[in-house]
Amino acid sequence: MSANHKNSFEHSLVIGEKTFSGLIEDTVPVWPQMYEVLYAYETGENGALIEAINKLKKVNDGLNADDLQKIHEDHFCNADMLNVSEDIGTRISDEILKIIAAMDTAGQRSDECDAALTKIKTKFPSVKTPEQLHGVVEILSGITKAIADNNKSLTSKLQQSSQQIDVLHKDLEQARNESNTDALTGLANRKKFDSGLRSALDALEEDKAPLTLLLVDIDFFKKFNDTYGHQTGDQILRLVAHTLRKGLKGRDLPTRYGGEEFAIILPGTTSDNALIVADQIRETIAAKELIKRSTGENLGHVTISIGIAQACEGDSPSRLIERSDKALYEAKDTGRNRCVIAPAAS
Numbered sequence: 001m002s003a004n005h006k007n008s009f010e011h012s013l014v015i016g017e018k019t020f021s022g023l024i025e026d027t028v029p030v031w032p033q034m035y036e037v038l039y040a041y042e043t044g045e046n047g048a049l050i051e052a053i054n055k056l057k058k059v060n061d062g063l064n065a066d067d068l069q070k071i072h073e074d075h076f077c078n079a080d081m082l083n084v085s086e087d088i089g090t091r092i093s094d095e096i097l098k099i100i101a102a103m104d105t106a107g108q109r110s111d112e113c114d115a116a117l118t119k120i121k122t123k124f125p126s127v128k129t130p131e132q133l134h135g136v137v138e139i140l141s142g143i144t145k146a147i148a149d150n151n152k153s154l155t156s157k158l159q160q161s162s163q164q165i166d167v168l169h170k171d172l173e174q175a176r177n178e179s180n181t182d183a184l185t186g187l188a189n190r191k192k193f194d195s196g197l198r199s200a201l202d203a204l205e206e207d208k209a210p211l212t213l214l215l216v217d218i219d220f221f222k223k224f225n226d227t228y229g230h231q232t233g234d235q236i237l238r239l240v241a242h243t244l245r246k247g248l249k250g251r252d253l254p255t256r257y258g259g260e261e262f263a264i265i266l267p268g269t270t271s272d273n274a275l276i277v278a279d280q281i282r283e284t285i286a287a288k289e290l291i292k293r294s295t296g297e298n299l300g301h302v303t304i305s306i307g308i309a310q311a312c313e314g315d316s317p318s319r320l321i322e323r324s325d326k327a328l329y330e331a332k333d334t335g336r337n338r339c340v341i342a343p344a345a346s
Contacts, residue, residue: 018042211266215306216305233260253265286302306328306340308327310342327340
């Protein structure tokens with residue numbers, strides 16, 4: 001065993017021991033998903049995952065299987081879609097190779113025709129007899145048929161490959177969309193939020209238009225989950241997601257940030273205008289009665305709290321998120337079911 005492999009092996013053992021210790025300390029089942037999340041946390045390489053776990057640790061006394069399962073869905077479940085994308089990319093490359101091969105074959109056939117024409121010139125410099133004329137006609141007929149067959153075959157192959165590539169492109173686009181979509185709510189997922197916020201901040205530097213970020217948290221969501229079960233919790237998440245979609249338009253990007261939190265990117269919107277949008281969404285959700293589908297039981301009303309922060313020039317994603325997050329915690333600490341605008345960045 002080389003020194004590098006030995007060090008890598010010993011390092012993985014250390015991380016593995018820490019991972020198991022963490023699972024045991026919080027009495028979390030040692031399922032593969034739970035281990036995968038905490039192992040990634042112990043490596044310290046996934047900043048978004050570390051942030052999500054640290055946030056849970058602040059709120060709860062420890063971690064539980066439900067928390068870790070949600071984190072696993074947010075941070076690891078896109079691997080399957082990436083594999084799909086890679087497979088489709090390989091198949092598109094195969095089709096391109098088929099087209100190149102068909103073109104090469106067509107070129108070789110053309111060379112054969114050129115050789116046949118040369119043969120006519122050398123073998124029949126002057127056509128004087130019916131037999132010679134018949135021979136020339138036979139060769140010319142063969143050349144004409146070869147060209148026609150070759151063109152027909154080439155056209156067919158190119159059409160087939162073109163159609164197949166079109167199908168694969170659509171499959172790839174669908175795979176990309178699915179890899180950026182939260183399966184439960186249908187909103188953009190954390191991965192899409194991260195890339196969308198970076199792009200919005202880049203655009204802010206160029207066009208100087210306002211940009212505002214909303215962080216949304218469902219009030220007392222854990223209580224709903226513990227009291228009525230996860231199916232009801234999922235119903236609440238879908239209700240909030242549906243309301244966000246209906247209450248936004250244009251380039252606005254509603255996303256599931258993680259767990260019971262949502263994030264909304266509002267390009268071209270000031271914090272004051274964002275407050276109007278946020279209050280409309282908050283009031284719409286608060287006005288809805290939640291009915292448990294399995295029993296028809298009326299569970300009352302669900303409310304949300306929203307933190308609002310307007311980006312400033314030179315803002316990084318983490319700084320903007322931090323200001324929105326502080327405003328969100330202020331909204332929750334001062335009574336919930338309200339929106340709070342963060343102070344302008346100093």
